[in-house]
Amino acid sequence: MELVPTQEDVVALLRRTGGLRAGHFEYAGGQHITEYLQVALTMRDYAAAKVLSVGLSRKVRAHTEIRAMIPELSVVAPATGGLPVAYGVVEALHARQVYWAERENCDEPLHFRQYLQLNPGEKVLLVDDILRTGSKLSEVRKLVEERGGEVVGIAVVVYQPNPDRMDFGSLPLFYLAQIDGEYFPNAASCGLCKRGVPFDKVRL
Ligand SMILES: [Zn+2]
Numbered sequence: 001m002e003l004v005p006t007q008e009d010v011v012a013l014l015r016r017t018g019g020l021r022a023g024h025f026e027y028a029g030g031q032h033i034t035e036y037l038q039v040a041l042t043m044r045d046y047a048a049a050k051v052l053s054v055g056l057s058r059k060v061r062a063h064t065e066i067r068a069m070i071p072e073l074s075v076v077a078p079a080t081g082g083l084p085v086a087y088g089v090v091e092a093l094h095a096r097q098v099y100w101a102e103r104e105n106c107d108e109p110l111h112f113r114q115y116l117q118l119n120p121g122e123k124v125l126l127v128d129d130i131l132r133t134g135s136k137l138s139e140v141r142k143l144v145e146e147r148g149g150e151v152v153g154i155a156v157v158v159y160q161p162n163p164d165r166m167d168f169g170s171l172p173l174f175y176l177a178q179i180d181g182e183y184f185p186n187a188a189s190c191g192l193c194k195r196g197v198p199f200d201k202v203r204l
Helices: 007-016 039-043 046-061 064-072 080-093 135-146
Strands: 020-026 032-037 074-077 097-100 123-131 150-159 173-178
Touching: 007 020, 007 039, 007 046, 007 150, 007 173, 039 046, 039 080, 039 123, 046 064, 046 080, 046 150, 046 173, 064 123, 064 150, 074 080, 080 097, 080 123, 080 150, 123 135, 135 150
Parallel strands: 074 097, 074 123, 123 150, 150 173
Antiparallel strands: 020 032
16 A cells, blocks of 8 residues: 555445445434545554554645644644544654644533643644534634644545535645445435435534
8 A cells, every 4th residue: 555545445444344335324414415424433553543643644745735734733633533543644744743622521512631831833733533514623724723823724535525514715625535425314315224224423
């Protein structure tokens, strides 16, 4: 496998390690989809995690302006699910530091750990496993900017655009694979439900 795996390599690796599952799934929000992604299952496999994080870091490094920032760059995950990717990317890039946002329950805003302060103008690369709606990435971007940092790009293993995806303007977006499952906004519009195919409820 090359240092930057192809779309086909990434899809095969995700399927082999259980991170990408074909079938019929219902998200907590009621949407139905035919391809379920859970990159954390793939990131259990150390060799697979290495391939993905090194590949993603190479895509970031190819961006001339961001490459020049690497010695001072912070890699920030919008939630704990992005941590294995964030640590892999910071190691491969030799960036300066890595940290993450979190929340104790879903009705409170994302926050950083107590005493964590950003340097004025700190350059931040947001890293996560998947980009779907981008709502968490957008929230952490706002948090970084409120603390005086500057978000310079977004890097994710898989881009699975949701019809409601948020707009990140001209911010560079790096990803290793784009996976578009067949997507239905609810059970009533789902072709598989119409054929009586049973589904799995998925949490994320
Ligand atoms: Zn369905």
